[in-house]
């Protein structure tokens with residue numbers, strides 16, 4: 001198999017190869033390893049280098065996508081780990097189920113969702129994806145298959161959820177889907193004038209809604225600084241369970257030579273979005289695709305960032321710190337003259353993730369993304385790292401391509417527990433660059 005295995009940020013692009021799960025299993029049984037180790041590759045929707053292992057071999061999971069069992073009474077679904085969340089939605093919808101937790105794209109594999117312990121707009125109610133995993137089978141490099149659950153091989157279970165693919169290959173997993181009144185969402189729109197107003201609304205909005213997320217107009221200036229739209233909602237009753245297989249009607253067919261997302265175009269886009277969205281009816285029905293996956297409507301939208309790719313920075317800060325530090329972080333991006341296309345704020349609740357290295361912690365998470373403008377962008381990202389760590393927060397590893405080892409270790413002091421459970425024949429660019437920096 002020789003094809004492209006870029007990650008979503010497309011920073012470190014080059015031709016990579018991968019083997020199939022069957023080939024990996026065969027190598028493990030024969031114990032005929034090449035140096036450099038292995039790493040499962042889901043669908044490459046991680047932004048940085050946590051899904052790459054350039055010193056060794058990637059194992060492509062995408063051919064491994066069979067449904068094994070679905071209990072329509074309980075919503076318990078068992079599938080091979082390469083199954084896409086989009087397929088799980090289709091299967092569940094026929095029996096009034098939906099994913100209990102979904103990230104902002106449905107083109108993510110089941111194994112990738114577990115290995116990154118992804119979160120959605122309902123963290124305050126359902127925690128992370130890993131909270132809904134009952135068991136999985138893990139292929140280890142000694143050729144054995146470990147069954148892991150909260151009761152059996154419990155430490156390996158905790159290390160694999162959010163374990164960035166380092167404990168082995170998840171072959172199949174059982175998750176519990178969530179019963180819903182329909183796939184549609186009754187969406188509520190609440191424009192806010194500044195971040196203070198957002199913070200005053202966020203807790204109550206979470207109490208009243210299954211989902212909540214805020215978009216911030218990062219380029220607004222003067223009296224409009226910090227304005228944005230708080231979008232919340234809950235599944236509609238007696239609604240629609242029709243699943244559309246159509247993917248985005250728009251496609252960016254090739255890499256633009258430079259980013260189309262420059263300051264003037266973004267300022268215009270943001271102002272237009274604020275005004276249009278802000279004028280929508282305060283409460284209306286929204287289809288699940290437009291509510292959960294608006295970015296899936298435009299295929300290859302990451303190409304808008306140009307050939308140099310994009311960096312996404314996602315931080316989480318404890319509640320009190322967030323109220324003062326997040327405005328300062330947004331001020332720092334403005335001062336650096338960098339325009340973030342997507343600036344998103346979300347409150348995380350206090351449901352503990354099962355994973356040792358899961359990213360969410362109680363507080364507020366800020367996501368910004370920037371076209372790669374080399375040192376200029378890297379300096380700003382390093383400053384955002386410093387502000388995060390100095391205030392008790394952490395930076396998301398699966399959105400990252402460049403954080404320093406110290407930043408990672410300060411945010412995830414339990415990283416050594418994962419290192420103990422890591423399969424010695426598994427590694428990644430990210431792990432070598434951060435956890436193992438200086439040890440090699």
Ligand SMILES: Cc1cc2nc3c(=O)[nH]c(=O)nc-3n(C[C@H](O)[C@H](O)[C@H](O)COP(=O)(O)OP(=O)(O)OC[C@H]3O[C@@H](n4cnc5c(N)ncnc54)[C@H](O)[C@@H]3O)c2cc1C
Nearest residue numbers: 042043044045046103104109111112115118119164165170
């Ligand atoms: C538009 C967009 C929106 C997003 N929104 C969110 C969001 O709201 N919340 C959120 O949390 N994330 C979000 N993400 C990130 C994305 O959901 C995660 O990075 C996801 O885990 C990617 O899954 P993947 O299948 O593409 O796996 P990859 O990116 O290919 O791999 C992810 C990790 O999983 C490991 N892995 C993959 N398969 C297996 C397996 N079978 N066994 C063991 N390890 C495995 C890999 O080694 C790697 O470490 C978003 C990404 C995009 C592009």
